[in-house]
Amino acid sequence: MEHKAVGGITFSIPDGEFAAIMGPSGSGKTTLGQLAAGLLMPETGLVYVDHIPTSSRKKRFDISNKVAYVSQFPEHQLFEETVFRDIRYGLRRKKYSEREITAKVKDAMECVGLSFEAYKDRSPFQLSGGEQRRVALAGAVVLEPKILILDEPTAGLDPLTRGKFLALLTVLQRTKHMTIVCITHHLQDALEYADRLVILNNGRLVYDLKPAEIRCALEDPAIALSPTPLLRFRKELESFFPGKIDSELVQENKLLAFLTDRLMRTLGDES
Numbered sequence: 001m002e003h004k005a006v007g008g009i010t011f012s013i014p015d016g017e018f019a020a021i022m023g024p025s026g027s028g029k030t031t032l033g034q035l036a037a038g039l040l041m042p043e044t045g046l047v048y049v050d051h052i053p054t055s056s057r058k059k060r061f062d063i064s065n066k067v068a069y070v071s072q073f074p075e076h077q078l079f080e081e082t083v084f085r086d087i088r089y090g091l092r093r094k095k096y097s098e099r100e101i102t103a104k105v106k107d108a109m110e111c112v113g114l115s116f117e118a119y120k121d122r123s124p125f126q127l128s129g130g131e132q133r134r135v136a137l138a139g140a141v142v143l144e145p146k147i148l149i150l151d152e153p154t155a156g157l158d159p160l161t162r163g164k165f166l167a168l169l170t171v172l173q174r175t176k177h178m179t180i181v182c183i184t185h186h187l188q189d190a191l192e193y194a195d196r197l198v199i200l201n202n203g204r205l206v207y208d209l210k211p212a213e214i215r216c217a218l219e220d221p222a223i224a225l226s227p228t229p230l231l232r233f234r235k236e237l238e239s240f241f242p243g244k245i246d247s248e249l250v251q252e253n254k255l256l257a258f259l260t261d262r263l264m265r266t267l268g269d270e271s
């Protein structure tokens with residue numbers, strides 16, 4: 001029987017947006033990411049990257065200059081003997097001097113929090129999973145793509161490194177105006193960092209919403225999204241402050257600011 005990984009999906013991501021692609025295992029996230037990167041061709045329909053159809057053979061080089069893809073298994077993307085050589089690999093077709101290449105690799109490494117001196121001569125195969133992810137990301141960032149597509153970039157990272165990595169993506173989005181497409185299973189990460197959540201189920205796009213609109217997806221039994229501790233806490237708060245919990249309060253810092261404000265007012269009333 002023919003199996004379609006994804007189908008009937010129509011959507012676009014504007015320049016400079018951070019979109020999180022979510023959905024249960026096997027729902028088609030990786031397939032969608034690879035279609036968007038031009039690594040897979042759709043059997044039917046069209047995928048455009050910056051107005052260029054990925055099916056255009058003539059423009060394949062242009063597309064590869066615009067998009068960088070970091071796979072779910074960064075260790076599969078690393079193959080050179082040293083971190084430096086691995087990161088500079090994508091620059092080989094560009095006409096940069098050795099000095100320019102070194103400066104760009106150094107910038108990219110620092111951008112992902114890897115010290116140039118400490119890591120440049122190390123073998124990528126002797127690094128931890130988190131370090132390998134950062135090397136793969138530096139290899140993508142060094143190309144200065146307009147669009148960065150990452151497949152579960154924080155899988156296997158400890159919470160601190162995960163937070164730093166996602167914060168780094170938002171820095172790239174803001175400072176370099178990069179469009180970020182991040183496939184993730186972490187709902188709270190998506191709520192914290194993404195501008196928009198695209199949720200797939202069984203190869204179909206079932207929700208395309210802003211973080212503040214997450215409630216309707218959570219209430220849908222057809223998709224397996226479980227509320228995060230923060231969202232459960234928010235629900236509890238709604239019973240204490242009926243009608244006062246803004247739908248925007250899905251990020252930790254906003255919720256804490258709300259609680260601090262309430263606490264200060266209560267303390268003010270008591271004194």
Ligand SMILES: Nc1ncnc2c1ncn2[C@@H]1O[C@H](COP(=O)(O)OP(=O)(O)OP(=O)(O)O)[C@@H](O)[C@H]1O
Nearest residue numbers: 003004005006023024025026027028029030031032
């Ligand atoms: N090369 C392939 N050949 C045949 N079927 C495939 C292939 N790659 C993926 N599939 C199928 O397509 C569907 C979507 O797979 P995909 O890897 O896109 O899912 P996913 O949402 O990224 O899953 P996960 O969260 O587990 O990584 C799955 O049912 C999978 O078995």
